Amino acid sequence: MIGDVIREIRAAGKYTIIVVDDGSRDATYFEALAERVVAIRHKINRGKGAATKTGIIAAKKFGAEIVVTMDGDGQHDPTDIEALVAPIQSGQCDVVLGCRPKVRGEMPFIKIIANKIGNIVTWLFYGIHVSDSQSGFRAYSRFAATIIDTKADKYEYDSKVIREINNNRLSFVEVPIKVRYTEYSMGKPQKQGFINGIKTLIRIVWGLVV
Amino acid sequence: MKIHVYQIIIICVSAVMLFQGSKEFFKRETGQTFLKFAVRVIVWGGMGLIAIYPNSTIYFAKLIGIEDNINAVILSGFLLVFLLIFKLLSAIEKIEQNISELTRREALSHLDEALPGDPDGHGKGK
Missing domain, CATH: 1.20.5 (Single alpha-helices involved in coiled-coils or other helix-helix interfaces)
Known part of the structure; x- marks a missing residue:
């Protein structure tokens, strides 16, 4: 699975690819190694946010000027990377948020509702209204990747990044992206489903009082 | 003054917990803060006091404005x-x-x- 994603990214352009295996029990890590990309492995599962943060730190260690984060389940189309990095390359902004199309047929209805709730919660708690607060397909300038600092480990990471954008007065733009809901991405147990969505909401509220 | 069994049990448990808490705090064991010690003294000391003087809850109830002590x-x-x-x-x-x-x-x-x-x-x- 991850091999397909890596090959797609390679086909889309010349990028340094970093794969973070977040304590998975399948062959993801070895598949990534076989593809001769930078493979990093969390010995235990720490969540999407923790894995993304590890990947960003690793990218900075490699001297990346622009860091693009994307999910490893194949739902993001690497041909969108160019559109994501363009505003940063032109100096237009520090962060680019990929926005998934929220129309029936392109996104499951339940996801559209969940996404809208996520956007409202993010706006209420963190002060910025964005079109897709839960998208993991984003691009950061080196400055933004350095200054954004959140301890969120799970799915609330994406919303906490919005908070960091607001707190640090970073400039951002939203870019439409394509999304493909594969059987794998819809069936994985760790996906941001209804129950995980509730848990994310609780963690966001809890983060305000702790 | 008539003493009930529950009072003896609570006094014993409170005494043990207070002794443990004090020992850990004064020996400066890892993770022992003044706040933790103070909470222990208030919680277990309070329970012990209520067990010794059950009627004190009436004054406590009046103090915080609740009529019924329980x-x-x-x-x-x-x-x-x-x-x-x-x-x-x-x-x-x-x-x-x-x-x-x-x-x-x-x-x-x-x-x-x-x-x-x-x-x-x-x-x-x-």
Whole structure:
């Protein structure tokens, strides 16, 4: 699975690819190694946010000027990377948020509702209204990747990044992206489903009082 | 003054808990803070005092404005339990963050091994 994603990214352009295996029990890590990309492995599962943060730190260690984060389940189309990095390359902004199309047929209805709730919660708690607060397909300038600092480990990471954008007065733009809901991405147990969505909401509220 | 069994049990438990708490605090054992010690003294000391002087709850009830003394005790108990849960969850949150940081450092310590030859050239990240 991850091999397909890596090959797609390679086909889309010349990028340094970093794969973070977040304590998975399948062959993801070895598949990534076989593809001769930078493979990093969390010995235990720490969540999407923790894995993304590890990947960003690793990218900075490699001297990346622009860091693009994307999910490893194949739902993001690497041909969108160019559109994501363009505003940063032109100096237009520090962060680019990929926005998934929220129309029936392109996104499951339940996801559209969940996404809208996520956007409202993010706006209420963190002060910025964005079109897709839960998208993991984003691009950061080196400055933004350095200054954004959140301890969120799970799915609330994406919303906490919005908070960091607001707190640090970073400039951002939203870019439409394509999304493909594969059987794998819809069936994985760790996906941001209804129950995980509730848990994310609780963690966001809890983060305000702790 | 008639003493009931429950009073003896509560006094014994409170005494043990206060002794343990004091010992840990004065021996400066790891993780023992003044706040923790103070909470222990208030919780277990308070329970001990109520067990010795059950009528003190009447004054306590009047003090916080609740007429019925047993309601005052129950309400205070709920508040204390809430505080304890809050403290526990905060501690768990902190431990979770520390585990993530340790996992990350361990993973990144193998970064040189994670690079089998030249990957894809170093240009844009990820």
